[in-house]
Amino acid sequence: MKRLVITEYEGFNVPSDYNLDLTKTNIKDCTGCWSCWIKTPGRCIHKDLDTFYKAYLNADKVIIFSRISQGFVSGNLKSLFDRMLPLYLPFITYKTGESMHVPRYAKYPEVEVYYQGEFMNRNDQKIYEDYIHRTFYQFHNKCEVVKPIAEFTMEKI
Amino acid sequence: MKTLIINGSPKAKNGNTEIFIQEFMKGMKSPCEVRYAARESSQQIAEELKQFDTLIVAMPLYIHAMPGIVMKIFELMEPASDEGKSMGFIVQSGFIESGQSKYLEQYLSSLTERLNYTYLGTVIKGGSAGVYMIPENMNKKLFNQLQNLGGHFELESSFHPDVVKKLASPQMLSKRKARLFQLFYKVGLGDSIFWRMLLKKNQAWGKKFDRPFADKRG
Numbered sequence: 001m002k003r004l005v006i007t008e009y010e011g012f013n014v015p016s017d018y019n020l021d022l023t024k025t026n027i028k029d030c031t032g033c034w035s036c037w038i039k040t041p042g043r044c045i046h047k048d049l050d051t052f053y054k055a056y057l058n059a060d061k062v063i064i065f066s067r068i069s070q071g072f073v074s075g076n077l078k079s080l081f082d083r084m085l086p087l088y089l090p091f092i093t094y095k096t097g098e099s100m101h102v103p104r105y106a107k108y109p110e111v112e113v114y115y116q117g118e119f120m121n122r123n124d125q126k127i128y129e130d131y132i133h134r135t136f137y138q139f140h141n142k143c144e145v146v147k148p149i150a151e152f153t154m155e156k157i
Numbered sequence: 158m159k160t161l162i163i164n165g166s167p168k169a170k171n172g173n174t175e176i177f178i179q180e181f182m183k184g185m186k187s188p189c190e191v192r193y194a195a196r197e198s199s200q201q202i203a204e205e206l207k208q209f210d211t212l213i214v215a216m217p218l219y220i221h222a223m224p225g226i227v228m229k230i231f232e233l234m235e236p237a238s239d240e241g242k243s244m245g246f247i248v249q250s251g252f253i254e255s256g257q258s259k260y261l262e263q264y265l266s267s268l269t270e271r272l273n274y275t276y277l278g279t280v281i282k283g284g285s286a287g288v289y290m291i292p293e294n295m296n297k298k299l300f301n302q303l304q305n306l307g308g309h310f311e312l313e314s315s316f317h318p319d320v321v322k323k324l325a326s327p328q329m330l331s332k333r334k335a336r337l338f339q340l341f342y343k344v345g346l347g348d349s350i351f352w353r354m355l356l357k358k359n360q361a362w363g364k365k366f367d368r369p370f371a372d373k374r375g
Contacts, residue, residue, distance in 0.1 A: 029225050031195075032167040032217065038355040042367045053370040069232050071271060072222075072264055075199070079225030089365070090352045092252070094339040098330060099252040105368055124267050131260045135221050 003157075004059035004109065008067035008077060009116050012149075014157065016063075018055035020080075027079040036086035042104055044086050053087070059109040062141075063157060065149070068117025071124045072131070081135060088139075103140050111136050112145040114152045160189040161209040163202065165216030165227035169195040173249055173288040174215050180300045181215075181247070184307030189213075194226045203233035211243050211314060212274070214265075217285075218250035222261045236273040244269045245277030245316060251286035255325040258283070278316050280306065282324045287351055299324075 005016040008023060028046040035045045056062065067074050073081070087108070088101040113132050119125040129146045136143035145156075162182075166174035170193070182188040190209075192202055206212055216227050223231070246265050248258045262279045269276040288296060302320050309317040330338070341347030356362040 027225070030167055030219065032172060032219075032224070034355070038352070039359045039361055041356075041361055041364045042369045050370070054372070057370050058372040069228075070234070071267060072228065072231075075225050075227075075229030075232050078220075078222065078228045081220045081222075082225050084220065087370075090355075091342065091349055092338075093342055094330065094335040097332060097335045098254060099257065104366070105371060120267070120271055124271075127260070127263045127267055131222060131264065134260050138221065 001060045002058055004055050004062045006062065006064045006077075006080070008065055008074060012065055012114075012152070014063060014154070017059065018052070020052055022074075022076050022080070025076075027076055027083060029079045030082035030085065034090070037090040042086050044083060046083070049080075049083055056109065057087070057105055057107075061157070062109045062111045064111065064113045066113055066115040066132075068115050068119065068128065071119055072128055084139065100138055108139060108141045111141045111143040112157065113143070114145075114147055114149045116149045159209045160211040160213065161206055162189050162191045162213045162215060163194060163206070163227075163230070164191055165194045165214055165224055165230075167195050167224055167226055168217075169193045171289075172217065173285050174217055174247075176288055176296075177247055177249055177282070177285075177303060178215050180303035181307035181310070183300075184304035184309075185311040187311075194224075194230060199226065199229040199233055202230050206230075206234070210241065211245075211277075213245050213247060213277075213310075215247040215249075218248055218252070218258050218261060221257070222264065231268060234272055236271065238273075240273075241275075242273070243275040243277050243314065244272070246279040247282075248279055249282045249285040249288070251284070253284040254327055254329050255281040255283045256328045277314070278321065280316050280321050280324055283327070286348075 002017045004018045005014050006020045006022060010023065028048050033045060036043055066077055087104055089104050091102045092099045093102050132146045133143060162178055164174055164178055166172045178191060194202060214227065216223055248261060250258055258281045262281065265279050266276050302324055306317060306320045338347055342349055356365050
């Protein structure tokens with residue numbers, strides 16, 4: 001089983017086939033140019049994520065150690081999400097009853113998210129968790145685990 | 158009341174968000190200052206917005222929330238030390254249903270509370286990807302609504318609830334509409350026409366389904 005790990009905080013050394021260390025990497029921001037849809041389909045104008053894309057699509061499971069920032073995903077992780085756009089087509093399907101982008105690839109890895117940080121209250125925590133579930137639902141990834149880091153064990157993954 | 162509008166689009170002056178802001182301000186007697194998230198550092202904007210009583214952050218919906226560059230500004234904001242500050246948002250999305258922005262809206266409302274600002278609400282308009290390229294008469298209704306919104310905002314420091322409601326329609330697609338749109342998609346009509354035109358213009362139509370990073374499973 002191939003595992004890809006995205007890390008935003010120190011302290012968890014999970015063996016992986018590919019590790020994207022966001023504590024040391026600033027993801028280039030999406031420029032909104034749509035090149036990945038209408039000029040060079042599937043390819044971003046930025047090249048910093050090319051090896052990541054390949055490893056991501058090749059992985060069976062992706063584990064994201066997300067750092068809560070101002071009650072949400074960090075700007076850096078959000079920019080990584082924005083940069084997933086090349087993995088989808090511009091065309092929209094309505095077969096689930098709502099707009100969804102059509103997948104470009106046949107398969108996307110399963111995703112688990114373990115987050116670290118404080119929320120103001122339970123409602124805030126739910127907003128974050130709902131957002132993560134929503135994103136990966138629309139990304140066509142299976143994503144059942146979105147949990148605080150305290151619930152992480154090596155055995156579970 | 159001193160209002161700052163932050164344009165949160167990575168496309169700065171060249172996108173739909175800018176058109177929304179300009180139309181909004183057309184309804185005002187004296188326009189507000191506008192700053193561009195894509196043209197300045199997040200540190201600089203987060204520092205300077207402290208001088209304003211009211212903030213409006215206008216942005217496109219990116220991956221079910223704000224663009225990364227907007228979150229980078231939010232991350233640097235500190236709770237307002239004095240009372241009486243307020244913040245509102247304008248979100249425009251490619252997806253036709255305003256309900257697609259509800260995850261973002263919930264966060265914006267909670268963020269405002271966290272920062273000790275008063276929440277003025279979030280104006281959401283779906284189906285906006287083509288605003289910059291369609292003829293002006295097709296945008297007329299939208300532009301009138303945005304101007305009304307701006308005029309009311311200047312006088313009342315709030316978003317007019319009737320206009321907000323109109324802009325937010327449709328919130329979801331009816332089953333009938335979804336089936337119809339799906340049929341359009343299958344036969345290459347509806348919004349597929351827009352994408353086909355753009356792909357062809359860039360000589361990329363034949364490459365539209367390319368999978369440059371595919372492994373053996375495709």
